Amino acid sequence: MEFFFLLAMPLTGAVLLGIWGERSWAPRLNVAVSLATLLAACALTGRVIRQGDLMVAHEQFFIDPFNVFLVTLTAFVGLTTSLFSLPYMRVEREHGRVTPRRMRLYHSMYQLFMATMLLALTTNNLGLLWVSMEAATLSTVLLVTLYRTPASLEAGWKYFILCGVGIAQALFGTILLYVAAESVLGGEGVNALLWTHLNAVKGQLEPTVVGLAFVFLLVGYGTKVGLAPLHNWLPDAHAEGPTPISAVLSGLLLNVAIYAVVRCKVLVEGSLHSNLPSRMLMGFGLLSVVVAAFLLWRQRDIKRLFAYSSIEHMGIVTFAFGMGGQVANFAALLHMTVHSLTKSAIFFSVGHASQKAGSQLMDNIRGLITTNPTIGWGLMLGTLAILGMPPFGVFASEFLILTTAMQQQPWATPILLLALGVAFAAIFGRVQQMVFGETTLKRLPHSPALLPVFTHLAIVLVLGIFIPPYLADWYRQAAGLIGGGH
Amino acid sequence: MNGVPFDLQILNALAAMLLLVSFAMLSQRRVVTLVNLLALQGALLCAATLVLAWRTGKNHLYLSAALTLGLKVVFLPWLLHRLIRRLEVYWDTEQSLNVASTMLVGLLVVVFAFGLAQPIAAIASTATRSAIGIAVAVVLLAFLTMITRSKAMSQVVGFLSMENGLFFGAMSATYGMPMIVELGVALDVLVAMLVLGVFFFQIREQFDSLDLHHLESLKEET
Numbered sequence: 164m165e166f167f168f169l170l171a172m173p174l175t176g177a178v179l180l181g182i183w184g185e186r187s188w189a190p191r192l193n194v195a196v197s198l199a200t201l202l203a204a205c206a207l208t209g210r211v212i213r214q215g216d217l218m219v220a221h222e223q224f225f226i227d228p229f230n231v232f233l234v235t236l237t238a239f240v241g242l243t244t245s246l247f248s249l250p251y252m253r254v255e256r257e258h259g260r261v262t263p264r265r266m267r268l269y270h271s272m273y274q275l276f277m278a279t280m281l282l283a284l285t286t287n288n289l290g291l292l293w294v295s296m297e298a299a300t301l302s303t304v305l306l307v308t309l310y311r312t313p314a315s316l317e318a319g320w321k322y323f324i325l326c327g328v329g330i331a332q333a334l335f336g337t338i339l340l341y342v343a344a345e346s347v348l349g350g351e352g353v354n355a356l357l358w359t360h361l362n363a364v365k366g367q368l369e370p371t372v373v374g375l376a377f378v379f380l381l382v383g384y385g386t387k388v389g390l391a392p393l394h395n396w397l398p399d400a401h402a403e404g405p406t407p408i409s410a411v412l413s414g415l416l417l418n419v420a421i422y423a424v425v426r427c428k429v430l431v432e433g434s435l436h437s438n439l440p441s442r443m444l445m446g447f448g449l450l451s452v453v454v455a456a457f458l459l460w461r462q463r464d465i466k467r468l469f470a471y472s473s474i475e476h477m478g479i480v481t482f483a484f485g486m487g488g489q490v491a492n493f494a495a496l497l498h499m500t501v502h503s504l505t506k507s508a509i510f511f512s513v514g515h516a517s518q519k520a521g522s523q524l525m526d527n528i529r530g531l532i533t534t535n536p537t538i539g540w541g542l543m544l545g546t547l548a549i550l551g552m553p554p555f556g557v558f559a560s561e562f563l564i565l566t567t568a569m570q571q572q573p574w575a576t577p578i579l580l581l582a583l584g585v586a587f588a589a590i591f592g593r594v595q596q597m598v599f600g601e602t603t604l605k606r607l608p609h610s611p612a613l614l615p616v617f618t619h620l621a622i623v624l625v626l627g628i629f630i631p632p633y634l635a636d637w638y639r640q641a642a643g644l645i646g647g648g649h
Numbered sequence: 650m651n652g653v654p655f656d657l658q659i660l661n662a663l664a665a666m667l668l669l670v671s672f673a674m675l676s677q678r679r680v681v682t683l684v685n686l687l688a689l690q691g692a693l694l695c696a697a698t699l700v701l702a703w704r705t706g707k708n709h710l711y712l713s714a715a716l717t718l719g720l721k722v723v724f725l726p727w728l729l730h731r732l733i734r735r736l737e738v739y740w741d742t743e744q745s746l747n748v749a750s751t752m753l754v755g756l757l758v759v760v761f762a763f764g765l766a767q768p769i770a771a772i773a774s775t776a777t778r779s780a781i782g783i784a785v786a787v788v789l790l791a792f793l794t795m796i797t798r799s800k801a802m803s804q805v806v807g808f809l810s811m812e813n814g815l816f817f818g819a820m821s822a823t824y825g826m827p828m829i830v831e832l833g834v835a836l837d838v839l840v841a842m843l844v845l846g847v848f849f850f851q852i853r854e855q856f857d858s859l860d861l862h863h864l865e866s867l868k869e870e871t
Contacts, residue, residue, distance in 0.1 A: 223829075290830030297837045301844055308848065313855050319848065324804060327841065328795065331811050334834070335788065338819045338826065339769060345823050346772050353827050371768040 165210055166219050166226065168203035169234070170281055172196055173241075176274035184267030190249050193270050197242040200277065204238035207231060212633070218287070218359075225287035225359055229496075229641040233284050233422055236500055240414050240507050241277045243615035247511045248273075248407035250612045254518055255405065260310055269309060269405070276302040276411065280419050289356045292423055293330070293337050296387060299416060300326045307404040318399035325396040326386055333383020333423075339376035340430070343368045358426060365433035377431040377440055380424070381447070387420035389474045390447045390481060391454040401470035402523065406514030409466055413473045414507035418499050421477065425484050425645055432487075432647055441647060444485030449575060451478030456582040459589035464523045465513050468593060469506065472549060475586055476502045482579070483564045486571050487647020489639070494563035496638050497630070501556035501623050505548045508619035512541035515611040516597070525593050530602025539598045541616040546594040548623050550587050556626035656704045657776060663697040664780040667817060668759070671790040674810060675755050675797075678742040683806045684729045690813050691721030698820060701777065709828050710820075716835050717816070725809060725842055729802070732846055736853055738802060751797055755790055762786035773822045780821040787814030800860060801852065805845060812838055 176196030183189055208231050211217055217226040226234075252269065255261050261269070279302055283295035300322070308319035337356070344355040347367045354360050361368075382393065389397040401409045428440045455475035462468040476498070483495035515538045520528045531539030548555035561583070568576045630638075653661075670690045677683050695717040702710030733739055766782035773781065788811050795807035812834075819826050826834075 288827075288830070290826060291833060294830065294833030294837055298840070301837065301840050304844055305847065308851055311851055311855065316848075316852050316855055320801070320852070323841075323845070323848070324795075324808070327808055328792070328811070331788075331808075331815060334815050335818065337830075338815065338822065341819070341826060342769060342773055342822045346774055356827060356830065369768075369772045372772055375765070375768065 165203050165206040166217070166224065166285070169200065169207055169238075169285070170278060172200040172203055173274045173278035173281065176200075177271050177278060180274055181267065181271035184270035185263035189266065189270050190245075190252065193273065194242070194245045194249065196274060197238070197245040197277070200281075201235075201238040201242045204235045208235050212637075222354070222357055222359065223288055223291070224285050225357075226285055227641075227644060228637050229425075229644050230284045230422065232496070232637055232641060233418060233499075234281060236418070236503060237277070237280055237284065237415050240411065240503055243618060244407050244410050244414075244507060244511075245273070247410070247514070247612045247615045248405075250610065251406060251514050251518065261405075265309055268305060272302050272306050273407075273411075276306075276416075280415055283419050284422060287358050289337050289340060289358060289361070289427075292426070293334055296333070296384065296420065296423060297327075297330050299419070300330065300387070303400075303404075303408065303412065303416070306408045307400045309405055309408075310403070312403070314399075315403035318396075318403035322396045322400040325393070329383050329386025329393060331383070332379045332386075336376045336379030336381075336383055336427070339372055339379065340427075343372040343376065343434075358430070361430050362433070365430050368430075368434040370435050373431050373434040374439060377427060377435075377443070380427045380431075381440075381443055384420050384423040384427070385447060388417055388424060388477050388481065389420075389451070390477065391451040391474065394451065394454070394474050397474060398467045398470040401473070402464050402466040406466070406510055406517075409470070410507040410510035410514075413470065413510065414503035417473060417477050418503055421480055421484070421499065424481070428484065428647070429645055441485045441487055444481050445572065445575065446485075448478045448480070448482030448485055449578060451475065452482065452579060452582045453478075456586040456589070459586055462589075462593075463525055465517060465525050465528060465593075465597070466510070466523055468525070468590065469509055469513065469549075472586065472590060473502075473506055475582070476506070476549070479561065479564060479579070482575070483567070484645065484647070486564075486567055487645070488567070488571070489642050490563060491567045491571075492642035492645045492647070493638050494560045494567065496641055497556065497626065498560035498564065501560055501626055502549070504619040504623050505545055505555070505557060508616045508623075509542065509545040509549060511612065511616045511619075512538050512545055516542060525597060528597045529600040531598045534602055535611070537613050538611055541613060541620070542594060543598045544620050545616070546590060548620060550590060551583065554624065554627045555620075556623040559627045559630075656700055660697055660700050660704075660777055661780065663693050663700070664783045664817075664821070667693050667697075667787055667813075668783050668790075671787045671794075671810065671814075672752070672755060674806070675751055675790055675794050676748045679740075680738060680742070680800060680802045680806075681730070681733060683803055684726050684733065687729070687806050687809055687813075688722055688726035690810060691717060691726070694813055694817055695722055697817065698825075701820060701824065704776075705824055707824055710825055712828065713820075713825055713831050716831065720835055720839060721809070721813065724839075728842055728846065729806070732849055733802065736849060738800075751793070755793060758789045758793060759786045762789050769822060775822060775824055777821040781818060784814050784818030784821055787811075787817060790814075801849065805842075809838070809842075 211231045279295045279299040304323045308315045348355045386393040431440045455471045480495045483491045517523045551557045551561045698714035762785035763782035766785045770778040770781045791811035
């Protein structure tokens with residue numbers, strides 16, 4: 164029942180906002196729908212905690228600790244982003260950057276995007292997982308091009324075609340997996356793509372084909388994660404769309420894509436009896452961290468800067484899942500949580516800051532601390548958090564990942580440390596100037612939405628100091644499900 | 650005859666024609682002809698699905714043949730032609746395209762595809778497993794088509810051709826994916842094309858052209 168509401172709320176919201184999305188109360192309806200989705204997600208979580216794994220609708224949907232935690236996170240960030248978009252989009256509208264019709268598109272697609280992500284997270288059918296991942300791309304393409312500037316059109320086209328081609332590889336991988344599964348599961352062809360069924364027989368799947376399938380699945384879903392060298396679409400799409408969309412793309416979509424990769428990795432690792440999938444994940448992860456860290460230096464646009472930082476963090480998460488084992492998986496899950504909270508908080512502050520400066524170029528944003536102290540502090544604290552400063556949660560997860568790497572993959576530790584150092588220097592220098600530099604700009608006329616920023620940062624802070632026992636249990640269960648390691 | 654059943658011979662012939670159409674797409678410069686080739690590819694795919702459905706007696710294959718006919722032979726080519734007319738890109742041709750060397754790369758791609766298909770064909774239990782290599786080749790050739798083109802419309806045709814190849818692969822390796830997945834994929838393709846239609850008009854409004862060379866300003870700053 165809770166599950167039904169979870170998917171029905173955003174879908175209904177998408178339809179309603181598709182009709183009335185330009186009304187003055189539409190943004191508040193958007194918030195209300197997001198709130199209802201979050202409540203449904205919380206109820207679902209409560210049920211999974213009480214009763215264990217859940218199967219719905221002829222096993223087509225499957226909820227376990229791994230995905231229910233992502234469902235709650237997605238619904239939560241969905242709500243806070245809708246709160247942030249209240250003042251942000253109002254100002255955009257006043258500035259004439261969006262017309263009422265585009266507001267309707269924006270609100271409707273926002274809810275549709277949430278629905279596709281929740282579908283991708285909860286489905287048990289690997290085919291449906293593919294369908295909803297593609298639908299998530301499609302629902303955001305027109306949001307990236309919302310401003311219709313040449314740059315945003317280019318970003319949207321890149322996003323569409325690169326993710327389309329990438330996701331076609333994933334479809335090929337899914338077909339291969341189906342071929343391998345059908346020869347084992349035989350007669351029940353309809354169920355041969357259900358993850359739980361595949362997981363039960365993963366030891367008997369033909370290794371060559373499954374290995375081949377994994378390569379395609381990793382390239383396909385990896386494109387959506389933004390793993391280097393398939394990351395080209397990501398900075399453009401993050402930078403050119405409206406900031407609330409940057410926040411959900413970075414904070415949520417990347418998580419969902421990683422989730423898809425990890426689900427596939429669990430199957431493939433069980434079938435191959437080798438560490439090929441782990442090695443591939445570690446390789447791609449490490450490459451992304453390094454590439455992103457060095458590209459950070461070349462950025463002049465503040466949203467591109469933090470988009471590259473997202474690539475870096477997704478690389479860290481992928482690397483950690485590649486190492487596998489209880490501790491690394493735990494750390495990776497924690498890192499996904501804190502990254503998504505921190506990064507969306509940063510995008511909220513960045514959105515207000517660039518709106519105020521009338522430019523996304525970092526050279527034009529100066530002295531936030533004098534003109535708008537709360538935005539300045541939000542950006543500064545968010546940046547410190549994302550750079551892995553204690554006592555924020557990112558520090559805890561990165562520390563766990565690094566110590567595990569020292570034990571299991573000592574060769575990778577210096578590379579990771581170097582990349583983290585380079586990223587730190589690149590981001591901190593820029594943000595410091597933006598927050599503390601001299602400015603001639605006037606104070607912002609409208610009041611920004613700072614509740615979401617500081618709520619996120621507070622949660623990240625708490626997670627860094629103390630992880631509540633039930634949450635830790637939950638992470639541990641999910642980490643156990645993912646397995647791997649030696 | 651050497652014992653290959655007649656219907657299987659037809660299937661193999663259709664598969665070979667699919668590959669030929671892919672090569673034709675690779676060498677074709679005119680956008681309008683590309684769309685026609687795409688419709689032809691869809692028709693071949695639909696015919697192959699029908700023969701397979703008749704051979705195996707699986708009812709869901711008839712449904713997916715109908716889906717192919719409706720979507721890939723009728724609707725999408727119609728939509729693309731309409732877009733071409735409305736956007737007035739009727740006479741668009743690709744400028745820089747070295748047909749001879751592209752063809753050579755295409756040949757290598759086919760050899761590679763058959764190598765890739767070997768392990769898959771080894772475990773597939775279907776009678777059509779020899780066609781898996783062709784399916785992989787169609788996918789890779791479509792990919793090559795996309796890489797070598799600079800017009801938005803030709804890239805989209807390449808994208809759809811890739812989807813055709815994937816579909817043919819699923820069919821020859823396992824007699825098609827579960828119905829719910831096939832429907833989902835078809836829905837995604839449909840929505841993708843509609844989004845694209847909107848998108849083309851936006852690009853056109855901005856640049857007065859659908860040439861992707863206009864869309865190359867977002868480079869890394871130095």
